[in-house]
Amino acid sequence: MxxxxxxxxxxxxxxxxxxxxxxxxxxxxxxxxxxxxxxxxxxxxxxxxxxxxxxxxxxxxxxxxxxxxxxxxxxxxxxxxxxxxxxxxxxxxxxxxxxxxxxxxxxxxxxxxxxxxxxxxEMWKGAGDGAKDLLCVTLGTGVGGGVISNGQIIHGENGMGGEIGHITSIVEGGAPCNCGRTGCIETIASATGIMRIAQEGLLHHPESRLQAIAIREGVLTAKDVFEAALIGDVYAEQIVEKVTFHLGLVIAGIANTINPKVIVIGGGVSKAGEQLLKPLRTHFNRFTLKRVSEAADFRIATLGxxxxxxxxxxxxxxxxxxx
Amino acid sequence: MxxxxxxxxxxxxxxxxxxxxxxxxxxxxxxxxxxxxxxxxxxxxxxxxxxxxxxxxxxxxxxxxxxxxxxxxxxxxxxxxxxxxxxxxxxxxxxxxxxxxxxxxxxxxxxxxxxxxxxxxEMWKGAGDGAKDLLCVTLGTGVGGGVISNGQIIHGENGMGGEIGHITSIVEGGAPCNCGRTGCIETIASATGIMRIAQEGLLHHPESRLQAIAIREGVLTAKDVFEAALIGDVYAEQIVEKVTFHLGLVIAGIANTINPKVIVIGGGVSKAGEQLLKPLRTHFNRFTLKRVSEAADFRIATLGxxxxxxxxxxxxxxxxxxx
Structure with a gap:
C-alpha cells in the first residue's frame, strides 16, 4: 500500500x-x-x-x-x-x-x-462491515438497490443489476410506477409510496392523527406516518405493516437468490430505524428459508x-x- | 493449455x-x-x-x-x-x-x-453459450436454481445462493412446500406442482381429457398436462397459464436483481419446449423493466x-x- x-x-x-x-x-x-x-x-x-x-x-x-x-x-x-x-x-x-x-x-x-x-x-466502511455478500436497499424518493456478491457489484448484462425497486410486489391492481408498469415495490416502500398509501386511505380514517396533520400541513410525509405509528395511531400502524410486509416479501425473494450476509437499509425512510427493521425482519423471515434468514443481518446504513x-x-x- | x-x-x-x-x-x-x-x-x-x-x-x-x-x-x-x-x-x-x-x-x-x-x-458448453450473467432454472421434482454473475456462481453467505425454488409466489393460501412453508414456486412450477394443480381442479372439469387420463392411468403427469394443452384442452391450457404466470413473476424478480443475459430452463418439465417458453416470456416481460427483458434470452437446456x-x-x- x-x-x-x-x-x-x-x-x-x-x-x-x-x-x-x-x-x-x-x-x-x-x-x-x-x-x-x-x-x-x-x-x-x-x-x-x-x-x-x-x-x-x-x-x-x-x-x-x-x-x-x-x-x-x-x-x-x-x-x-x-x-x-x-x-x-x-x-x-x-x-x-x-x-x-x-x-x-x-x-x-x-x-x-x-x-x-x-x-x-457501506460494504467497505459502513454497515456492511466488509461482508462479501451484501444487499443495499435505499428507500428514498424511489427504491434503489446495490447487490454485492463474491465481493463484486452485480451489474448484469446491460447494467440493470440491482434494479430491485421495480420488482413487482402487487400483481393485480397495484399503483402506477414511474417505469410505466404497476405494483413495483417502489410504489409502496419509497418515501413517495408511503405518502401515497397514507393519503389514499385518509378519508376512511377520521380517527387517525394523520388526518389533522394532513389538513394542517397540506401534505403527509413518510416521517409523519412513522411518528404517528410510534405513539399508537392504528391507521399509521397499518400503513407501516403494509409497507414492511411488501418490502419483506421482495427482499426475501432476493435473499433466496443471493443469500446475503448483510442487508443494509438506507435512504430517508431508513431513519425510522428499528421501527422499520422490526416488522421488516418478521415478514422477511416468513418468506425465506431458515438457513437464509439465519445468515442475513438487517442493518441501517451508517455512512449517510x-x-x-x-x-x-x-x-x-x-x-x-x-x- | x-x-x-x-x-x-x-x-x-x-x-x-x-x-x-x-x-x-x-x-x-x-x-x-x-x-x-x-x-x-x-x-x-x-x-x-x-x-x-x-x-x-x-x-x-x-x-x-x-x-x-x-x-x-x-x-x-x-x-x-x-x-x-x-x-x-x-x-x-x-x-x-x-x-x-x-x-x-x-x-x-x-x-x-x-x-x-x-x-x-450450461454456461460453458450448453445453452448458456459462455454468458457471464446467467440464470439456470431446473424444473424437475423440485425447482432448483443456479445463478452465475460476473462469470461466478453465487453461493452467498452459507451456500444457499440460487435456492430460487423457495421464493414465495402465492402469498396467502399457497400449497404446502417441503421446506415447511407455503406458496413457494416449487409448489407450482415443479413437475410435482403441476401434477398437484391438475389433480386439484379435476373434479370441476369433467369436459377435460385429463379426467379420462387420470381415471385410466391412476395419476396425472406434467407431460399429460402439456400434451392436452397442445391439442386445445381448455383446462390444461389454464394450468399451463397459471404455472407460467407464477414462474414468469418469480424469474422476473430475479432478473430485475441480476439482469441475466441468458435464462436456461432445464429439468423434465423443460421438455415442453416452446410451449412452456412462449407464455413464460409473456408473463416475464410484463413483470420486468424493458431493458431487463430486452437483455434476457430464454433457452431450453441443451446438455441434459x-x-x-x-x-x-x-x-x-x-x-x-x-x-
Whole structure:
C-alpha cells in the first residue's frame, strides 16, 4: 500500500460531492460543488477536475499524491467503458465520461452507478462491515438497490443489476410506477409510496392523527406516518405493516437468490430505524428459508451522505490495484 | 493449455456420473456407477476413485493425464473446504468429501452443489453459450436454481445462493412446500406442482381429457398436462397459464436483481419446449423493466444429463488454473 489518496466523486442532480480518501478508507477531506447542468452538463467534467486540483493545492500536496478517481453517477452506465447512456437529471446522453475525465486529469478513472457505489461504500466502511455478500436497499424518493456478491457489484448484462425497486410486489391492481408498469415495490416502500398509501386511505380514517396533520400541513410525509405509528395511531400502524410486509416479501425473494450476509437499509425512510427493521425482519423471515434468514443481518446504513464518495474511492482503489 | 483431461463427477441419489473432459469441454469418455448408499455412503468416495483409475487404464493412459477433479453433489456444501453439511439422499453428514477424495486420488478436487454445477455446464458448453450473467432454472421434482454473475456462481453467505425454488409466489393460501412453508414456486412450477394443480381442479372439469387420463392411468403427469394443452384442452391450457404466470413473476424478480443475459430452463418439465417458453416470456416481460427483458434470452437446456459432469469439469479447470 502506498501513501497515496483516492478521489471519490458522487454526482447528484444538484451537488457533486468530492472527497480525498486514504487507502484504508478514512476521509481526509470532503467538499461539494454545485452540479452545473447548463448546456446539458457539458462543463461538469472540467469543473470536477479543476476542483480536485484546487483542493490538492490547498492541502499543500501535488497531483502525484492522487492514485485514481472513482465516480458514482446516476443513470444507465456501461461500467467497462465508463460510458453514460443517459443521466436525465444531469443532461448527459451518450457521453464518454471516463475517457474525458481521464484526459483532463491524467488519472485512471473508474465509474459506476450511484446506487452501486453507495452499496460499495457501506460494504467497505459502513454497515456492511466488509461482508462479501451484501444487499443495499435505499428507500428514498424511489427504491434503489446495490447487490454485492463474491465481493463484486452485480451489474448484469446491460447494467440493470440491482434494479430491485421495480420488482413487482402487487400483481393485480397495484399503483402506477414511474417505469410505466404497476405494483413495483417502489410504489409502496419509497418515501413517495408511503405518502401515497397514507393519503389514499385518509378519508376512511377520521380517527387517525394523520388526518389533522394532513389538513394542517397540506401534505403527509413518510416521517409523519412513522411518528404517528410510534405513539399508537392504528391507521399509521397499518400503513407501516403494509409497507414492511411488501418490502419483506421482495427482499426475501432476493435473499433466496443471493443469500446475503448483510442487508443494509438506507435512504430517508431508513431513519425510522428499528421501527422499520422490526416488522421488516418478521415478514422477511416468513418468506425465506431458515438457513437464509439465519445468515442475513438487517442493518441501517451508517455512512449517510458519505456512502457515495467512500464507495467511489473503493472503486478507485480496486481499479488502481488491477492496473 | 496442457493436453490433460479434467474429471467431472456428478453424484446423484441412485447413480454417479463420471466423465473425462478435455480442457476445451469436449466429452472424451463418460460412464456411470451406482450410488452405494450403504453405511451412510461411507464407500462412495473410494468407489469413485477406483472407477476413475480403472477407466484411465482402460484408455491406456496413466494418472498423469488427469489435471483435477470437479464434483457436483446434492445437499448443503461449503464450497471453500468441500465440506458436506448434509446430503440426505446419499447419507452423508458433516463429511470432508474434498479432503478425502484428494487424499485417495492425489488430485486437486473442487466441489459444488449439483444445481450450481449443472448451471456451470450450461454456461460453458450448453445453452448458456459462455454468458457471464446467467440464470439456470431446473424444473424437475423440485425447482432448483443456479445463478452465475460476473462469470461466478453465487453461493452467498452459507451456500444457499440460487435456492430460487423457495421464493414465495402465492402469498396467502399457497400449497404446502417441503421446506415447511407455503406458496413457494416449487409448489407450482415443479413437475410435482403441476401434477398437484391438475389433480386439484379435476373434479370441476369433467369436459377435460385429463379426467379420462387420470381415471385410466391412476395419476396425472406434467407431460399429460402439456400434451392436452397442445391439442386445445381448455383446462390444461389454464394450468399451463397459471404455472407460467407464477414462474414468469418469480424469474422476473430475479432478473430485475441480476439482469441475466441468458435464462436456461432445464429439468423434465423443460421438455415442453416452446410451449412452456412462449407464455413464460409473456408473463416475464410484463413483470420486468424493458431493458431487463430486452437483455434476457430464454433457452431450453441443451446438455441434459451431461450438464453435471461438464459443469464439474469446468470447476476442475478453473480450480486447477488458480492453483
Amino acid at each position: 502506498s501513501n497515496k489518496w483516492l478521489v471519490g466523486v458522487d454526482i447528484g442532480g444538484t451537488t457533486i460531492k468530492i472527497a480525498f480518501v486514504s487507502e484504508t478508507g478514512e476521509l481526509i477531506k470532503k467538499w461539494e460543488i454545485p452540479t452545473n447542468t447548463s448546456d446539458n452538463g457539458v462543463f461538469i467534467t472540467k469543473e470536477i477536475a479543476d476542483s480536485i486540483d484546487t483542493e490538492v493545492k490547498q492541502l499543500q500536496e501535488t497531483k502525484d499524491k492522487l492514485l485514481a478517481i472513482g465516480l458514482g453517477a446516476p443513470g444507465f452506465i456501461e461500467m467497462e467503458t465508463g460510458f453514460i447512456y443517459e443521466a436525465v437529471n444531469i443532461g448527459w446522453k451518450n457521453y464518454h465520461l471516463k475517457e474525458d475525465l481521464e484526459t483532463i486529469t491524467q488519472l485512471p478513472v473508474m465509474i459506476d452507478n450511484d446506487a452501486n457505489v453507495a452499496a460499495l461504500g 451522505n458519505d456512502a457515495g464518495v467512500i464507495g467511489a474511492a473503493w472503486l478507485a482503489k480496486e481499479y488502481a490495484r488491477a492496473l | 496442457s493436453n490433460k483431461w479434467l474429471v467431472g463427477v456428478d453424484i446423484g441419489g441412485t447413480t454417479i456420473k463420471i466423465a473425462f473432459v478435455s480442457e476445451t469441454g469436449e466429452l472424451i469418455k463418460k460412464w456411470e456407477i451406482p450410488t452405494n448408499t450403504s453405511d451412510n455412503g461411507v464407500f462412495i468416495t473410494k468407489e469413485i476413485a477406483d472407477s476413475i483409475d480403472t477407466e484411465v487404464k482402460q484408455l491406456q493412459e496413466t494418472k498423469d493425464k488427469l489435471l483435477a477433479i470437479g464434483l457436483g453433489a446434492p445437499g448443503f456444501i461449503e464450497m471453500e473446504t468441500g465440506f458436506i453439511y448434509e446430503a440426505v439422499n446419499i447419507g452423508w453428514k458433516n463429511y470432508h468429501l474434498k479432503e478425502d477424495l484428494e487424499t485417495i486420488t492425489q488430485l486437486p478436487v473442487m466441489i459444488d452443489n449439483d444445481a450450481n454445477v449443472a448451471a456451470l455446464g 444429463n451431461d450438464a453435471g459432469v461438464i459443469g464439474a469439469a469446468w470447476l476442475a479447470k478453473e480450480y486447477a488454473r488458480a492453483l
